[in-house]
Amino acid sequence: MSPREIVALSHYLTKGSDSRTLSDATCEVAFADIAHTSCLGVEPSELAGRSVLLSLSTQLVTGIAMIELDGVARRMLLCPPDVDMSYAADLIADAEIDAIVTDTPERWQGLGIDTIVAAGLPLHPAAAAATTHATSWLMLTSGTTGRPKIVAHTLAALTGAIVGDTVAKDAPPTWATFYDIRRYGGLQIFLRAVLGGGAMVLSAPGEAIGHHLARLATRGVTHISGTPSHWRKALMNPAIGSFRPDYVRLSGEIADQAVLDGLRNAFPHASIGHAYASTEAGVGFAVNDGREGFPAALIGNAPGITMKVVDGSLRIKSTRAAHTYVGRGAPSLTDADGFVDTGDMVELRNDRYYFVGRRDGVINVGGLKVHPEEVEAVINQHPSVRMSRVRARRSPITGSLVVAEAVLASVADAGRTGAIREAILANCRASLPLHKVPAAIRFVQQLEVTASGKLARHA
Amino acid sequence: MSVRLTIVSAMQQVAQEQGFKTPELTDDLLLHQSGFDSLGFAVLVARLEDELGIDPFSTADDAFFPETLGDFIGAYENVPA
The missing domain is CATH 3.30.300.30 (ANL, C-terminal domain)
Structure with missing residues (x-):
């Protein structure tokens, strides 16, 4: 791909309303300001073509750094805050990391990386770096034990489900997610906010759910996503009563009928749906009929995606899937025909597939x-x-x-x-x-x- | 409640939950004629572990399982709590 064909995230900063912002529990930054300022301790152009690991305490600074480095860095590895440091050397080697952007430099000393760049607020004036690279986005799988796998996406694959997801121009949405934006489910919402002209309210680690819900209500959040577990916790909190989103999505776990009905009761007028997505397979499909499971007709028929069920597990072939695992000895992400085995087991009952659980559970x-x-x-x-x-x-x-x-x-x-x-x-x-x-x-x-x-x- | 009474009462409870009737629960009842299958015994042993604090079948050095109800109750009575 030649540089002139690359559309980087920074391209979208000045689209939409000037007043749109990215905020967390303590700070708020205008998207338009990111176009001419920086959170990085070096000129952004100094990281051109580098393989950069992002390890930052807040999602806010991470989001700004992602916008600054997309189209500039060769690779960008998103480290969630709970990354197991005993695998740090492996991650650096597998992803061929040669620069680290961090606000906790002491954690990343002694790993053989000379370029350790500070990052933080407030933003300072800086010229945006030229778009020279189709940055490869590296994310860690959320497996619970053992060495995390690194999954590589392109921005095109990550945003494949967003293009065509039209949003009303007169009332740009305010997005939020219970996820961390360094994970696939959260990144999807962050990218929707950047590309779709909306604002975004980030979650904050350790924030009490009642405070978080109050903040979502105060900021006027209209579009929000989370896992069924996130939503079950939210539904137990009295502060849910003052929150009135228009668009509610679940992903990451099985959305059972009870949680769908609970959300319907709490938000009688909202669009409520559950999406199937995973770090490896990307966004699969969305189910908006208010029922658990998905119509059997989606198999072989969903837009941009081919699905099949083999030995009870859902297999997905999609342009939105990650393209590879990264690192030496990394297993193949897809089978010979290009399908990702999701490990999610389904059962067919009356023309509908129901998720029954994980193969390894x-x-x-x-x-x-x-x-x-x-x-x-x-x-x-x-x-x-x-x-x-x-x-x-x-x-x-x-x-x-x-x-x-x-x-x-x-x-x-x-x-x-x-x-x-x-x-x-x-x-x-x-x-x-x-x-x-x-x-x-x-x-x-x-x-x-x-x-x-x-x-x-x-x- | 005595160990014996706890066991008999738990057996009746599990049988009721699993939808079968036990014969009269006497010491000479052969366990394979008690109506309990392996799942029934597994649930019973778990319940008894919760109520009595012991599981004589997991703590035994040799794998054994009694033939009669009397032996089954004895396995619980003979384990120091």
């Missing part, structure tokens, strides 16, 4: 398979339950048993957990084979959600 009860998510979906149907987690318990007889923890939607129900437990178990027995019915259900105050917004299953 199966619990084996005496030789019979159980997906925790399919049991959680049944437990979550009980109106008194907001979220649940199903896990394996060791058994000397069947190897494992299924047990569950549940969080009540309202503290007012705390006095009747016995009756609720019985009702949940009756639901489970009515809709699941016996080996999938939890042997025990414990009520807990809360369930941990990981930094990537997913229910913590290995805690």
Whole structure:
């Protein structure tokens, strides 16, 4: 690709209203100002053609740095704040990193990188660097254990689902996401805000959900995304009552009927949908009919994407998929025919596919398979339950048993957990084979959600 | 509640949940005629571990499983709590 064909993110800064901003809990920056200022400690052009690792404490500075470096750097590796530093040397080697932009330089000393660039606010005047490179965007997979895999995207692939996603010109949206924008789901929203002429309100680590919801309401957020776990937590908070988004999306985990119905109740007039996307496969498809699962007709038929189900798992071939894993000895991202095996298991019932769980999350009860998510979906149907987690318990007889923890939607129900437990178990027995019915259900105050917004299953 | 009573009551509870009737729960009842399958026993043993704080089948050095209800109850009574 010749430089003149590259359209970098900075190209979009002056599109749309002058008043659009990028904000977090403490700061606000106008997009138009980023065009002639910089957060970097060197001239942006000094990073031209470099392979840059971004490790910053805030999403705000990360977002500005991404805009400054897209079209300038050869590669840009987005490190989420919880990156396991024991893999730092591996990441640097695999991604051929030769410059690090960070506000915690002490963490990145001694790894053989000479170019360590500071970054932070306030912005200072600087000339934007020329667009010379089709920057390769490198992201880490959100796997819970072991060495993270590096996935490479182009900006074109990352934004493939956005082009044609038309947004009304007269009322530009204000975007928000519960995700961190250094992860695939959050980056999708950030890019929509930059490309689509809207403003964006970032999440802040450690911020109480009530404060976050109040901030979203005050900033007038209209479009927002998160995982079902993010949304279940939000729905439990009284501050949800003052928040009135027009457009609500779920992704990253299975959106079961209970959470879709809960959002419908909370936001009766909003467009509510769930999207299938992953760091590797990209944005797959969106489901906007208010029901869990997706129409079987989407298989082979969705725009820009070919899907098939093999051995129960969803396989996706898409122009929006990542193009490769990066690094020595990295496995192949796609099979010989170009399909990504998502590892997400689906079941066909009455012309609709339902997600039942992850292939690697199966619990084996005496030789019979159980997906925790399919049991959680049944437990979550009980109106008194907001979220649940199903896990394996060791058994000397069947190897494992299924047990569950549940969080009540309202503290007012705390006095009747016995009756609720019985009702949940009756639901489970009515809709699941016996080996999938939890042997025990414990009520807990809360369930941990990981930094990537997913229910913590290995805690 | 005695260990015996706890076990008998848990057995009736699990049988009711899993939708079968137990025969009379006497010491000489052969467990394979109790109506419990392996899943039923797995749930029962887990419940008893929660109630009594012991699982004699996981702590035993040798894998064993009793033949009669009397032996089953004995396995719990003979484990120091």
